[in-house]
């Protein structure tokens with residue numbers, strides 16, 4: 333049995349960033365993940381993620397792997413604007429713009445950013461038990477003992493299941509198809525077009541575009557475990573084929589193999605603390621949100637900074653509870669806001685959608701800025717810097 337200060341289960345954004353933060357805090361770290369290699373589609377990192385990355389000393393590397401968006405745009409299916417925030421106004425209000433990059437590129441930079449001495453093993457955490465002095469962890473590769481265990485093992489977290497078995501997933505009735513295309517659009521705005529129960533998002537990547545199409549989740553065809561990329565692309569083509577350019581073009585230029593399908597789930601917003609004893613959670617394991625605000629990875633990076641600051645103070649349970657208490661208000665608000673957006677995004681009634689569009693068109697600039705700041709502005713207390 334080998335001993336480490338911090339054992340991190342999960343080598344996604346939360347786990348890798350937490351590993352760096354813990355190592356920078358002077359702790360010995362072991363990261364476990366049994367995934368074959370980086371998978372996933374594009375994602376957007378918003379200004380709050382950049383604050384976290386800057387604190388971790390990774391902002392430049394990640395920015396170089398991504399494409400900065402030219403502001404934000406909300407549109408109707410015919411392309412008419414509902415709301416527009418220029419890059420300058422975003423930068424002024426939130427100290428930055430969104431950055432589009434692939435999950436693969438982000439993970440590559442996070443791995444490259446692991447200090448020497450952080451050990452990674454291709455193993456899966458199976459079980460854990462703890463006493464006053466430490467945690468005993470059983471994995472597919474053996475047994476470890478750690479002063480602290482961080483469950484950064486994603487939406488279907490095994491660590492969370494062991495800590496909080498009562499909290500199930502909530503299905504939200506929305507299916508999201510994501511694709512990446514090599515189509516060059518210059519420097520596009522981060523654009524989301526809203527129809528009746530349908531949404532389409534467009535975000536630039538350094539060498540193309542990633543897009544998402546959200547529509548009501550129908551039952552998976554009988555006899556199939558899940559909807560294939562080809563099925564999803566066909567359905568999206570039928571639903572969004574008549575929407576404004578470049579939407580049809582984007583879908584037509586996307587290969588089936590570059591499509592991912594998710595039925596949206598989330599969990600109840602986190603309560604005051606989410607850990608027990610010497611075990612805590614980070615990222616989706618702690619606060620799974622609907623992807624509607626594009627904040628899951630951003631909050632995983634924020635978690636890592638706060639956790640690093642807690643671990644710098646000590647490895648006793650009270651420091652883990654301080655980390656959780658610092659993170660809960662902001663992550664609970666993010667889960668709630670994302671849930672609401674998933675519900676309102678499915679409104680299909682023409683009258684209701686007309687009112688929603690009217691409200692978006694007539695939101696004054698000051699109110700828009702306040703909404704953006706609520707999401708993208710992260711304070712010292714949120715990161716346990718204070």
Ligand SMILES: Cc1cc2nc3c(=O)[nH]c(=O)nc-3n(C[C@H](O)[C@H](O)[C@H](O)COP(=O)(O)OP(=O)(O)OC[C@H]3O[C@@H](n4cnc5c(N)ncnc54)[C@H](O)[C@@H]3O)c2cc1C
Pocket residue numbers: 341342343344345346347364365366367374375376377455456457458484485486487488489490491508510594614615616617623625626627628629630631632
């Ligand atoms: C459709 C969609 C679009 C999204 N778009 C955005 C976006 O634009 N911006 C954004 O910020 N977020 C976005 N997100 C959210 C984002 O994907 C997640 O919030 C983010 O991946 C969370 O990181 P994580 O490290 O907590 O979990 P994950 O990325 O899920 O990583 C968990 C890791 O743990 C490993 N693991 C699992 N179980 C074990 C175990 N027992 N032992 C060891 N390892 C284990 C897995 O193999 C995986 O590598 C989106 C999500 C979806 C579904």
